[in-house]
Amino acid sequence: MTLTAPxxxxxxTGEAVLSLAGIHKRFGAVQALTDVSLTVRAGEVxxxxxxxxxxxxxxxxxxxxxxxxxxxxxxxxxxxxxxGGPAGAQELGIATVFQDLxxxxxxxxxxxxxxxxxxxxxxxxxEVSMExxxxxxxxxxxxxxxxxxxxxxxxxxxxxxxxxxARSLVGDPRVVLLDEPTAALGVAQTAEVLNLVERLRDxxxxxxxxxxxxxxxxxxxxxxxxxxLGRNAAEFRTEEATTDQLVAAITGASDNVVAQRAxxxxxxRG
Amino acid sequence: xxxxxxxxxxxxxxxxxxxxxVSPGDYLRQGWGRIRGGDLGMLPVVLGLVIICAVFxxxxxxxxxxxxxxxxxxxxxPTGIIALGIVVVLLLGEIDLSVGSVSGFCxxxxxxxxxxxxxxxxxxxxxxxxVGALIGTAYAVLHVRVGVPSFVFSLAGLLAFEGALLWVLxxxxxxxxxxxxxxxxxxxxxxxxxxxxxxxxxxxxxYLGSRLWTIRRRRAAGLTPPNLLAVxxxxxxxxxxxxxxxxxxxxARGWGYLTVLFAALVVVLDLLLRKTRWGRHLFAVGGxxxxxxxxxxxxxxxxxxxFVLCSVLAALGGLLAAAQLTSVSQDSGxxxxxxxxxxxxxxGGTSLFGGRGSAYAALLGILVxxxxxxxxxxxxxxxxxxxxxxGGVLLLAVTIDSVxxxxxxxxxxx
Ligand SMILES: Nc1ncnc2c1ncn2[C@@H]1O[C@H](COP(=O)(O)OP(=O)(O)OP(=O)(O)O)[C@@H](O)[C@H]1O
Ligand SMILES: [Mg+2]
Numbered sequence: 001m002t003l004t005a006p007x008x009x010x011x012x013t014g015e016a017v018l019s020l021a022g023i024h025k026r027f028g029a030v031q032a033l034t035d036v037s038l039t040v041r042a043g044e045v046x047x048x049x050x051x052x053x054x055x056x057x058x059x060x061x062x063x064x065x066x067x068x069x070x071x072x073x074x075x076x077x078x079x080x081x082x083x084g085g086p087a088g089a090q091e092l093g094i095a096t097v098f099q100d101l102x103x104x105x106x107x108x109x110x111x112x113x114x115x116x117x118x119x120x121x122x123x124x125x126x127e128v129s130m131e132x133x134x135x136x137x138x139x140x141x142x143x144x145x146x147x148x149x150x151x152x153x154x155x156x157x158x159x160x161x162x163x164x165x166a167r168s169l170v171g172d173p174r175v176v177l178l179d180e181p182t183a184a185l186g187v188a189q190t191a192e193v194l195n196l197v198e199r200l201r202d203x204x205x206x207x208x209x210x211x212x213x214x215x216x217x218x219x220x221x222x223x224x225x226x227x228x229l230g231r232n233a234a235e236f237r238t239e240e241a242t243t244d245q246l247v248a249a250i251t252g253a254s255d256n257v258v259a260q261r262a263x264x265x266x267x268x269r270g
Numbered sequence: 271x272x273x274x275x276x277x278x279x280x281x282x283x284x285x286x287x288x289x290x291x292v293s294p295g296d297y298l299r300q301g302w303g304r305i306r307g308g309d310l311g312m313l314p315v316v317l318g319l320v321i322i323c324a325v326f327x328x329x330x331x332x333x334x335x336x337x338x339x340x341x342x343x344x345x346x347x348p349t350g351i352i353a354l355g356i357v358v359v360l361l362l363g364e365i366d367l368s369v370g371s372v373s374g375f376c377x378x379x380x381x382x383x384x385x386x387x388x389x390x391x392x393x394x395x396x397x398x399x400x401v402g403a404l405i406g407t408a409y410a411v412l413h414v415r416v417g418v419p420s421f422v423f424s425l426a427g428l429l430a431f432e433g434a435l436l437w438v439l440x441x442x443x444x445x446x447x448x449x450x451x452x453x454x455x456x457x458x459x460x461x462x463x464x465x466x467x468x469x470x471x472x473x474x475x476x477y478l479g480s481r482l483w484t485i486r487r488r489r490a491a492g493l494t495p496p497n498l499l500a501v502x503x504x505x506x507x508x509x510x511x512x513x514x515x516x517x518x519x520x521x522a523r524g525w526g527y528l529t530v531l532f533a534a535l536v537v538v539l540d541l542l543l544r545k546t547r548w549g550r551h552l553f554a555v556g557g558x559x560x561x562x563x564x565x566x567x568x569x570x571x572x573x574x575x576x577f578v579l580c581s582v583l584a585a586l587g588g589l590l591a592a593a594q595l596t597s598v599s600q601d602s603g604x605x606x607x608x609x610x611x612x613x614x615x616x617x618g619g620t621s622l623f624g625g626r627g628s629a630y631a632a633l634l635g636i637l638v639x640x641x642x643x644x645x646x647x648x649x650x651x652x653x654x655x656x657x658x659x660x661g662g663v664l665l666l667a668v669t670i671d672s673v674x675x676x677x678x679x680x681x682x683x684x
Contacts, residue, residue: 118550
């Protein structure tokens with residue numbers, strides 16, 4: 001994707017590009033997700049927050065086709081879809097940065113970035129254009145990576161995370177899922193990732209951002225969706241939510257927030 | 271050398287921490303650093319080959335005679351082709367223990383069709399390769415759909431296809447006529463001197479051309495191009511080496527068709543592994559299967575292609591071995607072939623842990639094993655010693671792989 005193209009004038013007001021309803025997912029004895037719904041519009045950043053084990057990563061993996069939900073529907077651009085697998089999700093235009101990064105340690109940075117989306121000239125790989133594009137992507141993230149021809153195993157944790165983020169920008173995604181993308185990043189790189197999230201939004205992409213950092217979430221998100229114990233616990237517009245409210249919703253210390261919101265929303269709609 | 275005047279650093283050389291190689295001395299130093307860091311590549315096996323050759327040469331100078339080299343290269347080819355398939359499977363971190371029996375069984379299928387039933391040679395070859403492909407597909411289904419570990423189903427295949435060989439060859443062995451095309455190809459066809467030198471010239475020209483093209487493209491794209499001098503030196507070494515080998519082999523019969531076929535398969539597989547999407551995906555799945563799956567790689571197909579290729583190469587190796595010996599018997603492709611092929615791939619430097627190796631591993635590995643066999647034969651040593659020595663070399667190779675792995679992880683080379 002090219003981030004230099006003129007932005008589409010959307011800002012959270014576009015139509016829903018991805019929407020999930022009634023998602024259930026069970027792992028053996030653990031009901032990881034119960035009746036979860038989530039909607040992302042074009043040009044909108046939705047933050048997904050919740051305590052450890054709340055089911056955020058599981059939801060991300062359901063969207064990206066790694067797990068199949070036990071029940072529930074996924075609509076992509078208002079069409080019901082079945083995300084059969086990661087390749088299917090990519091074809092739809094869903095790009096994901098996984099919490100565990102999912103990089104191939106034995107391959108170099110370029111190979112990892114373009115894995116599954118290799119540039120080719122005839123039957124052969126086009127290493128030159130991939131390497132050029134790799135440097136361009138890494139520069140937009142202010143990546144501090146000395147060489148793109150070294151195996152990913154020899155990169156630092158933050159460099160690996162940058163590679164994983166850069167990988168989600170390869171191709172032409174419509175929705176980008178970021179599962180704790182800044183957990184290992186330095187100050188400058190975190191700021192770059194937040195800038196990137198805003199740029200993605202300005203270009204009309206839908207972004208789902210999982211993060212434990214409330215300051216980051218409040219800085220870039222348009223809406224904040226809270227998961228608790230695998231259920232939708234609350235949903236806020238960022239400008240309406242205080243950190244205290246968020247924390248309360250995440251920890252469940254004050255259940256009435258949910259009730260208050262529910263009441264107010266029905267009022268607004270009714 | 272002269273390009274260092276450029277004031278603007280190439281895109282990929284901008285980071286100040288990057289240790290750049292400019293002079294030939296830098297390249298040597300970098301190479302040394304790589305070796306110390308455990309990135310041994312082909313070095314141990316090349317060194318091993320040199321040592322083995324030196325030792326046998328000291329005992330028996332005819333070991334390195336032109337005649338002896340020509341026949342070594344011929345006899346190494348069939349098992350080497352089987353070892354190529356093993357390399358592909360090992361890259362995925364899997365194993366195929368049944369290549370030997372598959373090779374024997376497929377050769378028997380060919381022999382029955384061509385010799386017993388009198389069909390055309392091409393039909394026989396196609397049938398044998400087809401049976402190989404079917405076996406590979408069956409393995410892939412077992413692995414991908416059912417989830418049986420490759421160790422188990424290939425062990426089952428080892429026994430089953432040995433049985434199938436006995437069943438197909440109900441009345442002993444089948445002799446392949448010496449004048450049949452296949453036997454001629456494997457035993458009596460050699461490149462003429464002119465053909466051989468022309469082939470060497472073509473190979474060097476292709477190498478040089480592709481490297482120069484790369485230099486041009488990378489320079490145009492603002493990336494550091496490969497060092498021109500290094501490329502020229504490598505091309506000269508390649509041309510000189512191959513030219514000298516051609517001259518030396520030409521004193522006897524020269525390059526056998528079979529040897530050339532093996533070498534061509536090595537080069538083609540190497541290109542497939544390094545330069546195509548399929549090869550990239552093979553390495554990715556071998557390195558981190560889950561990551562490859564999440565990146566959209568069709569992991570099942572990757573496994574399928576590897577098992578099919580391995581079994582087809584085993585079938586091809588079996589055909590050629592049968593043609594070379596002009597017979598298929600009840601012990602065609604039994605344990606010896608199996609272990610030699612697997613040992614060759616590992617000795618050549620293919621990691622048993624997946625994701626690391628190259629097609630040249632099969633070539634170098636089989637050369638090591640073949641020279642041990644030929645050398646001990648020359649010295650009139652029995653096969654008991656040969657097995658022990660081969661076992662020792664295999665153990666050494668795996669030890670080197672494990673030690674290098676540890677060195678790599680402490681020096682950041684994955
Ligand atoms: N593959 C799996 N098999 C079994 N249980 C799983 C699996 N993946 C997740 N779980 C369970 O599902 C629940 C939700 O896990 P998930 O990884 O989605 O949490 P999370 O919200 O991402 O937490 P964190 O903030 O720590 O990343 C946990 O209780 C976890 O134990
Ligand atoms: Mg998580």
